[in-house]
Amino acid sequence: MKTHSLLIFTLAAVCAASLSGCALFKRKQTPPPVQTIAASPVSGTELDPANTEKLRHGETMRAYPVSRYVDPRDPNLMHEAHIVYRKETPAAWNLTPHAPTVVPLGPVLALSDPAEKTEILPAEVEQKMAAQNRLMAALIEQNETLTAELSRLKSEITKFRQSQTTTSKPEKQ
Structure with a gap:
């Protein structure tokens, strides 16, 4: 019986020694609080x-x-x-x-809104637009003179035809 109690005592001492080194029974050290910095939004990136x-x-x-x-x-x-x-x-x-x-x-x-967008045109584009506007004005002027010439020629043709019809008719005697 004495050996039995000695064995139990030895086992208890070994268990106590091993449990004292066990992580379960150690006091946990709390880490220092981490300072978190709130992320501030970057200007102009959030809608x-x-x-x-x-x-x-x-x-x-x-x-x-x-x-x-x-x-x-x-x-x-x-x-x-x-x-x-x-x-x-x-x-x-x-x-x-x-x-x-x-x-x-x-x-x-x-x-x-692209309709409201006003862009400044480069000088080269402005020059080409001005040249196109001058060309268009010259074409419009030519068209007006040709239209006037055609109407004059039509009136001369009708006068000529009228004079031909009056001269080509034989006179009755």
């Missing part, structure tokens, strides 16, 4: 909610309450009353905005 609807239509969701019903595929199943959510229209780009929208493009803002 405000007022302009979001001008660029993109959100999806339309509808909720339909459904009362208790028997499953059409399995008459042994009954569904309890619940709500069914259905996406009516998906999200889509707004291709016909009613007002010009300011779209943030990083730090630069641009107008998305």
Whole structure:
């Protein structure tokens, strides 16, 4: 019996020594609190909610309450009353905005309405446009002079034909 109690005492001492080194019984040290810096948004990269609807239509969701019903595929199943959510229209780009929208493009803002956009033309393009305008004015002037000449010639032809018909008729005696 003495050896029995000595064995138990030895086992208890070994278990106590091993448990004192076990990670389960060690006090956990809490790490120092980490300071988190809130990420501030970069200027000009986020779209405000007022302009979001001008660029993109959100999806339309509808909720339909459904009362208790028997499953059409399995008459042994009954569904309890619940709500069914259905996406009516998906999200889509707004291709016909009613007002010009300011779209943030990083730090630069641009107008998305091309009709309102005024660009300064380079000098070379302006010179070519001025040359085309002069050419068009010369063509219009030539067209007017040719039209006047044609109307004059038509009136001379009708006079000539009238004089021919009066001279070619034999006179009755």
